Amino acid sequence: MTENALSPRGLLERWDSQQSAYVAHREQRFQSMLDVLRLHLSEPFHVLDLACGPGSLADRVLTAFPHARVTAVDYDPVLLRLAGAVLAEHGDRATVLDADLVRAGWAEPLVGQRIDAVVSSTALHWLSPSQLLGVYTALADLLPAGALFLNADHLRYGTGNDTLKALSARHDAEVQRASFTAGADTWDAWYELATAQPGTAPFVAERRLRFADRPPQPHSPLHFHLAALSTAGFAEVGTVWQYLDDYVVFARR
Numbered sequence: 557m558t559e560n561a562l563s564p565r566g567l568l569e570r571w572d573s574q575q576s577a578y579v580a581h582r583e584q585r586f587q588s589m590l591d592v593l594r595l596h597l598s599e600p601f602h603v604l605d606l607a608c609g610p611g612s613l614a615d616r617v618l619t620a621f622p623h624a625r626v627t628a629v630d631y632d633p634v635l636l637r638l639a640g641a642v643l644a645e646h647g648d649r650a651t652v653l654d655a656d657l658v659r660a661g662w663a664e665p666l667v668g669q670r671i672d673a674v675v676s677s678t679a680l681h682w683l684s685p686s687q688l689l690g691v692y693t694a695l696a697d698l699l700p701a702g703a704l705f706l707n708a709d710h711l712r713y714g715t716g717n718d719t720l721k722a723l724s725a726r727h728d729a730e731v732q733r734a735s736f737t738a739g740a741d742t743w744d745a746w747y748e749l750a751t752a753q754p755g756t757a758p759f760v761a762e763r764r765l766r767f768a769d770r771p772p773q774p775h776s777p778l779h780f781h782l783a784a785l786s787t788a789g790f791a792e793v794g795t796v797w798q799y800l801d802d803y804v805v806f807a808r809r
């Protein structure tokens with residue numbers, strides 16, 4: 557073990573405190589998603605976690621619902637490896653799937669499986685508006701009537717909401733300052749720690765190849781997500797949680 561070697565769960569804990577620096581009320585946001593799953597579904601159910609990272613939300617779902625199954629999807633080999641190690645604690649209730657959400661056909665391995673809910677957090681802002689519509693259309697094809705979609709993410713304010721935009725930016729800066737002062741890792745510091753773990757080098761090289769050409773996308777505002785979900789075929793759309801520009805978007809198939 558090198559000096560910086562951490563267990564998968566230790567790395568996940570460092571990830572959670574790093575992410576909480578960028579998402580002020582992250583645990584409350586997760587809790588709102590777990591509440592909706594509990595209130596709408598009956599166990600056993602199957603949840604798809606899109607862009608699962610190290611398995612943070614999938615782990616919370618599997619812990620909260622001891623008879624649920626989760627399929628956790630991501631495209632970053634470093635994070636997929638960590639998610640696999642963390643979620644292995646839940647045995648065969650967890651499956652990790654390597655898929656690129658911007659590629660047509662990413663959902664093919666899931667066809668024929670019953671999926672009761674799709675969740676995602678702090679991730680879909682990586683997709684362009686047309687890619688988002690593609691993902692929502694694939695989900696509408698995949699999901700049975702009544703199934704849920706819950707997406708937690710910053711949906712930035714645009715022109716016409718200058719005051720809200722400024723307040724949100726000031727609040728983000730305040731929370732980051734306090735979190736980093738209290739010892740949370742920055743995004744870069746966490747990645748450095750993760751890539752320094754024994755056996756990670758080949759996954760880092762593969763990650764570099766896969767994400768070489770992924771520029772940040774224009775922000776899709778809340779009204780875009782709601783319209784895109786309706787257009788894709790979801791019967792009911794809305795929000796279940798909001799704090800400034802941070803939302804949990806809800807849709808029912």
Ligand SMILES: C[S@@+](CC[C@H](N)C(=O)[O-])C[C@H]1O[C@@H](n2cnc3c(N)ncnc32)[C@H](O)[C@@H]1O
Pocket residue numbers: 575606607608609610611612613629630631632635655656657658676677678679680682
């Ligand atoms: C900030 S992390 C969020 C991880 C986790 N959901 C959480 O909230 O802790 C964003 C995730 O989106 C994933 N991601 C970005 N683009 C993707 C794509 N095209 N296909 C699959 N995953 C993607 C990244 O690999 C990363 O794991």
